[in-house]
Structures are given as structure tokens and as C-alpha cells.
Amino acid sequence: MxxxxxxxxxxxxxxxxxxxxxxxxxxxxxxxxxxxxxxxxxxxxxxxxxxxxxxxxxxxxxxxxxxxxxxxxxxxxxxxxxxxxxxxxxxxxxxxxxxxxxxxxxxxxxxxxxxxxxxxxxxxxxxxxxxxxxxxxxxxxxxxxxxxxxxxxxxxxxxxxxxxxxxxxxxxxxxxIGPTVMFYRADVFEEAGLDSSPEAVESMMATWDDYFDAAATIFEETGKPMTDNPELIFNALRDQSEELYFNPENELLLETNPEMREAYDFTAEMIAEGYVGSYELWSPEWGSGMEEGSYATLLAPAWMQGVIKDNAPDEENWRMATLPEGAGNWGxxxxxxxxxxxxxxxxxxxxxxxxxxxxxxxxxxxxxxxxxxxxxxxxxxxxNYTDDYFGGQETARIFAEAAEVVEHNYTGPNYSDVNDEMVDGLYNVLDGADPDDEWESMLDRVDQRINR
The missing domain is CATH 3.40.190.10 (Periplasmic binding protein-like II)
Structure with a gap:
């Protein structure tokens, strides 16, 4: 993508x-x-x-x-x-x-x-x-x-x-459409001593702070990151915001919309603690990680279930639950x-x-x-639709519940330009850049890109 x-x-x-x-x-x-x-x-x-x-x-x-x-x-x-x-x-x-x-x-x-x-x-x-x-x-x-x-x-x-x-x-x-949910590995949760049933996972991670706490437990007990890469966790947080990068007048909001900075900071904090993996989206390692259980959760849209099945056709440990605090849409x-x-x-x-x-x-x-x-x-x-791959869960119902809480957000013609720079900035943080310095560098790159 x-x-x-x-x-x-x-x-x-x-x-x-x-x-x-x-x-x-x-x-x-x-x-x-x-x-x-x-x-x-x-x-x-x-x-x-x-x-x-x-x-x-x-x-x-x-x-x-x-x-x-x-x-x-x-x-x-x-x-x-x-x-x-x-x-x-x-x-x-x-x-x-x-x-x-x-x-x-x-x-x-x-x-x-x-x-x-x-x-x-x-x-x-x-x-x-x-x-x-x-x-x-x-x-x-x-x-x-x-x-x-x-x-x-x-x-x-x-x-x-x-x-x-x-x-x-x-x-x-x-x-x-592509309503987003949390795909997760039941075996990784169990290895960390956590209840892996979908009902327990949803209750355990009702908020993003809960998600952070569960990440700490999983990392401490298994050594595995909570999520695959910074892009997907940032996407999940971003798409639950009331405003994104622009307002309907196409004015850039990055310096005035606290939600985008909060999503960036939360992702950067997860990175700093070692809770975010370096499995870049669409890379061979990312796909292999689905089969090997290299990370605990995958925050992704409905169509990602086909990607998981293609990369891990014989796995029996993938499950799904609603995202903390809502849902977004991708696709x-x-x-x-x-x-x-x-x-x-x-x-x-x-x-x-x-x-x-x-x-x-x-x-x-x-x-x-x-x-x-x-x-x-x-x-x-x-x-009544169920999916044996996901342990017989009523997957259609889960996605429907997510779809019905998605909010409409304005994107604008320069949305992709800004989002690319945000994601690149978070990968730079993953590579060792200081989050505050990288935020300022990202703002400069965005300004150059949308005003050139």
C-alpha cells in the first residue's frame, strides 16, 4: 500500500x-x-x-x-x-x-x-x-x-x-470497507501467562493504556514485541482521532491538533520500551512473523485476515478482538x-x-x-458466519461492530504526503532518532513537500 x-x-x-x-x-x-x-x-x-x-x-x-x-x-x-x-x-x-x-x-x-x-x-x-x-x-x-x-x-x-x-x-x-480490529496470537498471550480468550483480551485492553501494560507483561515474559512495526500502531491511533492532518479548508493541523502528536508520542514510547518490532509492512520477515508468532498483535483491517491466512496457512493460534477505544478504517x-x-x-x-x-x-x-x-x-x-481459522469466532460480527463506530474524518489532497513523512519519522525513531528532534524534522519535511 x-x-x-x-x-x-x-x-x-x-x-x-x-x-x-x-x-x-x-x-x-x-x-x-x-x-x-x-x-x-x-x-x-x-x-x-x-x-x-x-x-x-x-x-x-x-x-x-x-x-x-x-x-x-x-x-x-x-x-x-x-x-x-x-x-x-x-x-x-x-x-x-x-x-x-x-x-x-x-x-x-x-x-x-x-x-x-x-x-x-x-x-x-x-x-x-x-x-x-x-x-x-x-x-x-x-x-x-x-x-x-x-x-x-x-x-x-x-x-x-x-x-x-x-x-x-x-x-x-x-x-x-476495511474496519480495523486487533488480530492477536493466543499462544503468545498464554506464554506470557495472560488469558487468551477473545472476551478476556477485549476486557483486558479496553484502553490504550491497558494495551501498553499488556505489552509490558508480554515483553517481560516472552521477550517478544507487542506489535509488528510502528506504522500499524500509529495508524490505529490516528484513525480514532476526531481530526487528522488537515481541516476542510486544507489547513495543516500538525502543530495545532494535539491528537496527532499524542499518537506519535505513544508510538515512540512503545518503541523506546522495546514493545514495537522492526517487521516492516509487506516485507518477507513481516509475513514470516505471522507464521512464527514473532509478535503478539497485528492492528489491521478486515481484509488483512486473507493476508494472515496466506502467510500462515497452517497456524491455529490467530484470534481477533476489538481495538482499544474504538476503530478506524483502512481500504x-x-x-x-x-x-x-x-x-x-x-x-x-x-x-x-x-x-x-x-x-x-x-x-x-x-x-x-x-x-x-x-x-x-x-x-x-x-x-451466523464463523471462521474456523480464527478458532470458530464470529468474525463478521466483530468487523461489523468495528465498522459501526468508525467516524468520518477529512483527509484532503495532501494527506498521503503528510502520512508518509509521519511514518518515516517513526521508523527513524525505531532506528534510534530522538523522538522530539525527529518530530521537528518531520514538520520541516512536510512543509517542503506540500509547499514545493
Whole structure:
């Protein structure tokens, strides 16, 4: 993720994409293969229909065929779900492109900049939303198709992320999210003489001070750090704050917002005591540590459970509990309809169906995409979901509880720049830098970076 964010920064997406005619990104001819010629539809679908009656009042045999292109990153399982929609709407065909996240956003940037080649539907990762807010002309405002009627289906903070500051422009419909929890090693807790049951762990670590005390016990009894690296513990603290690095007027808050300094100082104190490991995120050692039990906790989002299983497929000691004092969010996507689409009504009608609570449940059960709709959390199949890998815990319920306490925080176009410097500063502290001196150096680097 860090590597990706650094790469995306170089694209300069803060400029207005709609007005950008000179494109310096290298791409291949294959990037535009999905921009197919389609027939003009004479009878438009009613995009405001609810999920159960989209197109049902029309005789598909009387409708002209429509071909839609859908660009995604990663594996979503959406092509399989779309088969059902196309069976119910035989005049609609949908072609998918699923590639890695960096190439996906580069290709979309290229197509929007060139004014041609964009698909009918395209995913935007949450970190990309701020960078596209200056390019509203490049996307349809989904409020024009009645999307506002769907707002009640989604968590408030998720819906707010996809809007502009005036709440009158909607970039896209939300898909999955990444509520954060505490993954932990039951065997490490037991080695330290602590009760390892999820109920006991949550009770034992209701606050961050409790977390610090448990870290001291674990380090003293086992010699193992409480957490893998400074980045993830800082992320957990940061995302529980009322304000982050900027206010909605894009004024930098680092010197006036005490919460960010408190999160930094807490992480630095954990480092000083030896409670933070040096297993850098995404490194081979970090992955091996999951299997070997090299650290006690991993503070991470819902999608991290797949990473843990991949790195430690035969382990039986991973469990999960809620974070001390709340939760944050890391990850998630919104599906947009680029303005180049000739069939926005049909694209929206499909998205209305695909991202309904019923289909979000299917995406969760099939691919583990955690739902952004709280309606799903009330469904019996969701509530009864358990995971044998995590000792039979009701993992879906735990993530849902976290998702419902997340608060919306403003990020701003320079958020990634500042966050990179904060994380680099904490790694410097891990390498021996004085925390106070490094804080001042970090402020200087931030100033140079956002004002250059």
C-alpha cells in the first residue's frame, strides 16, 4: 500500500483531469481495448428503480443490446455475480477488466486525460477519492440518477466519503470497507501467562493504556514485541482521532491538533520500551512473523485476515478482538461512472443492483469483501458466519461492530504526503532518532513537500 501511494503521488492527479490534454504516462494500446463501440439505446431504463424491479417492466426482446465495460482492481468476484444480472437482463452484456491496483488507476488516469478510452464503470480506491475531487467533470454525478435514495442503505461515514464538501455531488457508490480490529496470537498471550480468550483480551485492553501494560507483561515474559512495526500502531491511533492532518479548508493541523502528536508520542514510547518490532509492512520477515508468532498483535483491517491466512496457512493460534477505544478504517472502493460512458443509466442500474445489501452479502460470502451496508449486518447468514481459522469466532460480527463506530474524518489532497513523512519519522525513531528532534524534522519535511 505504501509503495502504491508513493507511486500515485507522482501522477499529479490534483490537476483537473477534464482539462488535461497532455499525458506523460506511458501505457500500451491494450489500455484502451475495453472502450468498445455500442449501439445507442432509444428506450432508457429508469435508473431510480429499486433493485427488485430494474428493467422488469420492459420486454427485453424489444430492447436494443447494450454493452458495458467495467474496470476493477484485484479479485472481486463481481464477474460471477454479473452473470445473474445478465440472465435477468439479456439485452445487457458486461465485460470486465480486473488488474492490479496501480495499473488500474494509471490506465484510468490516462483514459480520462486523453478524453477517450474510459470504461462505463470504474472503481476508485478510497485513497484516490481526494485526488479526483478536482475532476468532477470527468464523472457523472450519481445523484442525477437518484442515488440519494440509496443513502440509507450505507454507513453514514462511508457515504460521506464519496460526496463533495457540499454533499450535492456523489462520485460513486461504495462497495467494500476495511474496519480495523486487533488480530492477536493466543499462544503468545498464554506464554506470557495472560488469558487468551477473545472476551478476556477485549476486557483486558479496553484502553490504550491497558494495551501498553499488556505489552509490558508480554515483553517481560516472552521477550517478544507487542506489535509488528510502528506504522500499524500509529495508524490505529490516528484513525480514532476526531481530526487528522488537515481541516476542510486544507489547513495543516500538525502543530495545532494535539491528537496527532499524542499518537506519535505513544508510538515512540512503545518503541523506546522495546514493545514495537522492526517487521516492516509487506516485507518477507513481516509475513514470516505471522507464521512464527514473532509478535503478539497485528492492528489491521478486515481484509488483512486473507493476508494472515496466506502467510500462515497452517497456524491455529490467530484470534481477533476489538481495538482499544474504538476503530478506524483502512481500504474500500467506490464505483464511478466516467463521463465518457454513452450508457450511464444502464451502468447505474447495474450498480444499483450489484451494490445492494443482498449482493454485498454474496460478495462477502464469495470473496470476503466486507459490506459497506449495515443492512447486511442484520442478515441471518451474516450474523451466523464463523471462521474456523480464527478458532470458530464470529468474525463478521466483530468487523461489523468495528465498522459501526468508525467516524468520518477529512483527509484532503495532501494527506498521503503528510502520512508518509509521519511514518518515516517513526521508523527513524525505531532506528534510534530522538523522538522530539525527529518530530521537528518531520514538520520541516512536510512543509517542503506540500509547499514545493
Amino acid at each position: 505504501k509503495k502504491y501511494l508513493i507511486s500515485v503521488m507522482s501522477l499529479g492527479l490534483v490537476l483537473s483531469l477534464a482539462a488535461c490534454g497532455d499525458n506523460n504516462e506511458e501505457t500500451t494500446a491494450d489500455n484502451n481495448n475495453n472502450n468498445e463501440d455500442v449501439n445507442e439505446v432509444e428506450n432508457e431504463n429508469n435508473a431510480g428503480n429499486d433493485n427488485n424491479d430494474v428493467n422488469n417492466d420492459n420486454d427485453a426482446g424489444d430492447q436494443e443490446e447494450v454493452s458495458l465495460n467495467f474496470w476493477l482492481f484485484g479479485a472481486t468476484g463481481y464477474p460471477d455475480l454479473a452473470e445473474q444480472y445478465m440472465e435477468e437482463n439479456p439485452h445487457i452484456s458486461i465485460e470486465f477488466q480486473e488488474i492490479d491496483m496501480e495499473d488500474h488507476h494509471n490506465n484510468l488516469f490516462t483514459a480520462l486525460s486523453a478524453g477517450s478510452g474510459a470504461p462505463d464503470m470504474a472503481a476508485l480506491e478510497v485513497a484516490e477519492l481526494e485526488r479526483y475531487r478536482g475532476a468532477e467533470d470527468s464523472f457523472y454525478n450519481l445523484n442525477e440518477f437518484g442515488a440519494g435514495e440509496m443513502e440509507g442503505q450505507y454507513l453514514d461515514w462511508v457515504w460521506q466519503l464519496g460526496q463533495d464538501s457540499d454533499a450535492d455531488y456523489l462520485f460513486g457508490l461504495p462497495t467494500d 474500500g472502493s467506490w464505483i464511478t461512472v466516467p463521463a465518457q460512458s454513452e450508457h450511464p443509466e444502464e451502468a447505474y442500474a447495474f450498480l444499483n443492483w450489484l451494490l445492494s445489501p443482498e449482493m454485498q452479502l454474496e460478495a462477502f460470502l464469495n470473496m470476503g469483501l466486507f459490506p459497506s451496508s449495515p443492512d447486511v449486518y442484520e442478515m441471518e447468514e451474516f450474523q
